[in-house]
Amino acid sequence: MPRKANGTTSRPSRATGSAPSSASSTADDSNMSGNLLEQRRKHASLESPDSATVTANLMSRSSFTLDNEPPPTTHPETASKGFTDLPEQDKRNFLLLVLLYFLQGIPMGLASGSVPFLLKSHLSYGQIGVYSLASYPYSLKLLWSPIVDAVWTPKLGRRKSWILPIQTISGFGMIWLGSHVEDMMVKAGENGGAGVWNFTGWWFALVLMCATQDIAVDGVYTLDLPKDSVLT
Numbered sequence: 001m002p003r004k005a006n007g008t009t010s011r012p013s014r015a016t017g018s019a020p021s022s023a024s025s026t027a028d029d030s031n032m033s034g035n036l037l038e039q040r041r042k043h044a045s046l047e048s049p050d051s052a053t054v055t056a057n058l059m060s061r062s063s064f065t066l067d068n069e070p071p072p073t074t075h076p077e078t079a080s081k082g083f084t085d086l087p088e089q090d091k092r093n094f095l096l097l098v099l100l101y102f103l104q105g106i107p108m109g110l111a112s113g114s115v116p117f118l119l120k121s122h123l124s125y126g127q128i129g130v131y132s133l134a135s136y137p138y139s140l141k142l143l144w145s146p147i148v149d150a151v152w153t154p155k156l157g158r159r160k161s162w163i164l165p166i167q168t169i170s171g172f173g174m175i176w177l178g179s180h181v182e183d184m185m186v187k188a189g190e191n192g193g194a195g196v197w198n199f200t201g202w203w204f205a206l207v208l209m210c211a212t213q214d215i216a217v218d219g220v221y222t223l224d225l226p227k228d229s230v231l232t
C-alpha cells in the first residue's frame with residue numbers, strides 16, 4: 001500500500017513538472033516571433049525601399065555632390081535619331097508622308113485662311129460665315145472613312161486607289177480655281193451675295209477631296225508602314 005501511495009504521488013509530480021516546461025517553451029516561441037516581427041517592422045524600409053529612403057541613402061554617401069552634372073539616363077540603343085541617321089527605307093517613307101500631307105494641306109490652308117481674307121471686300125460677314133461651310137469635310141470625314149478603307153482596286157492598292165485620283169483631280173481643280181478665283185469672288189458678291197453658295201460649293205468639293213486623301217494617308221502611316229519602322 002505505501003508503494004502504491006508513493007507511485008500515485010510521483011505521477012502528479014511528473015505532470016506538474018512538464019507543464020512549466022511547455023509554458024516556458026511557448027513563451028520563448030512567442031518572444032521570438034515578437035522579436036522577428038519587430039525586426040521586420042524596423043527593417044521594412046530596407047527590404048522594400050521607397051523613393052525617400054533611396055534618396056536619403058544616396059545623400060548620406062561621402063561621394064554625393066551637387067556640383068557635377070548628372071549622368072545621362074538614355075541608353076545608346078534607345079536614343080533619339082535624326083533624319084540622317086534613319087534607314088533609307090524610313091527616309092523615303094518620311095519624305096513621302098511629308099509630301100502627301102503638304103499637298104493636301106495647301107487647299108485647306110487657302111480655303112480656311114487666304115480666301116476668307118480676300119472675301120472681305122466682296123461679301124458681308126454673314127456671307128463669309130456661309131462660306132465657312134467649305135471647311136466642314138475635315139470635321140465630318142469619319143462618316144465616309146470606312147468606305148475609303150473598304151473600297152479599292154487591286155491594281156493600284158488600298159491607298160493608291162484613292163490618293164492618285166484625288167491628287168489628279170485636286171491638282172487640276174487648283175489650277176482652274178487659281179485662274180478664275182477673282183472673277184468668282186466678284187460674282188459671289190453680286191446681287192447681295194447670291195452667288196456665295198456656288199463659290200462655297202467649289203471650295204467644299206476641293207476640301208472634300210483633300211479630307212478623303214487625309215484618310216488614305218493616315219492609313220499609310222498607321223497600317224502600311226513596317227512594324228519595325230521608327231516612324232510608327
